[in-house]
Amino acid sequence: MPELPEVRAHAERMTEALGGDVLEAVVPLSFTVLKTFRPPIDAAVGQPLVAVRTRGKHLLLDFGATTHVVHLMQGGRLRPDPKEAKRPRNGHLRWRFAEGGAWLLTEAGTEQKAGVWAVEGDPEGQEPLDHLGPEADTVDVAAMTEILASHSARIHTLLRDQRVLAGLGRMLANEVCHRARLSPFAQTKALGEGEAAALVTAIHDAVEDALAAERARDDMSPSAERPSRVHNRMGQPCPECGDEVRAVEYRAYTVSYCPTCQTDGKVLADNTTSKFLK
Ligand SMILES: [Zn+2]
Incomplete structure (x- = not known):
């Protein structure tokens, strides 16, 4: 799944390509993609795209009075669509701009979970952004210490919880734990200010490195190339x-770690009942 760096770099590319461009048409192509009815998705037609921003793993297409919030989920991509096929494969929704042409939201795979919300006014605090915690790379040591103390979870699980920290997923959770030299299975309540500081630095560095790699590309990377x-x-x-x-x-994801760097050399058994995971 695209995480904060991939989404943020893509928003920058889209702003570069389409900033100031007037929306001519917006066409839903699947039954599942639109998550809101009011305002109508085409309320933005005739408006220039101010910029594409991000919040967590969401893309925010800012048309001034209204914003289109896009969640790509696992296999969603939003790309230029010069062909404008009538029934594009895996097509969800198409935006057509006066200068920049058409852009198409597609979603690979059988799970059709990508979505678009049309939101009036400031999207912050409105669905689907209303449940999000702060952007993961803006949290300071004091706030992280408070987060660790007020939750009871394994750190790898906490890092992926969008209600706590927005933007990190399976990959960055693995990378952040490694950089912070923490077991992914450490209980948050057992972690103090020192670990909070290590996590803040690790998140910042992991996001910066991923963002630099992603900015060097023309399109969002597949996860195997990150x-x-x-x-x-x-x-x-x-x-x-x-x-x-x-x-x-696990069924839906894999926790990767280095025993020497993170678990005092202990190799964790490949199931959740291992005593080392407790
Ligand atoms: Zn190591």
């Missing part, structure tokens, strides 16, 4: 210490 230290690197040497990167597999 630079990582432990994510998707099971069996490979840890770039910090050379130990073998390990993984614990």
Whole structure:
């Protein structure tokens, strides 16, 4: 899934390509894509696109009075669509601009979960952004210390919880734990100000590095091409210490870690009942 750096770099590309361009038409192509009825999605027609911003993993197409909030979910992509096919494969919604032509939201895979919300006024505090925590890379040490103390969860789970911190997903949760030298299974309540400081630095650095890699590309990267230290690197040497990167597999995601850097050398069994995970 695209996470904060991929979405933010894509918003920058879209603003570069379409900023100031007038929306000529907006055409829903699937039954599932529109999540709101009021204001109507075409209320923005005739308005210039001020900019594309982000909030968490969402793209925000700012048309002034109204904003189109786009969630790409797992396989969604929003790209130029010069062909404008009548029934584009996996097509969800098309925006057509006066100068920049058409852009199409598509979604690969069978799960049709990508969505578009039309929102009036400031989108912050409105669905679907109303449940989001602060942008993950803006949280300071004091706020992170408070977050750790007020939640009871494994740190890897907490980092992916959009209500707590917005923008991190499976990949960055792995990368942040590794950079902070914390076990992904550490209980948040056991972590104090020192660990909070390590997490703040790790989040900042991981986001900056990913953003730099993503800004060097013409289009959003597939997850296999994103630079990582432990994510998707099971069996490979840890770039910090050379130990073998390990993984614990879950149905929907994989926790990757380096035993030497993160778990005092302990190899965690590949199931949730292991005593080391407690
Ligand atoms: Zn290591």
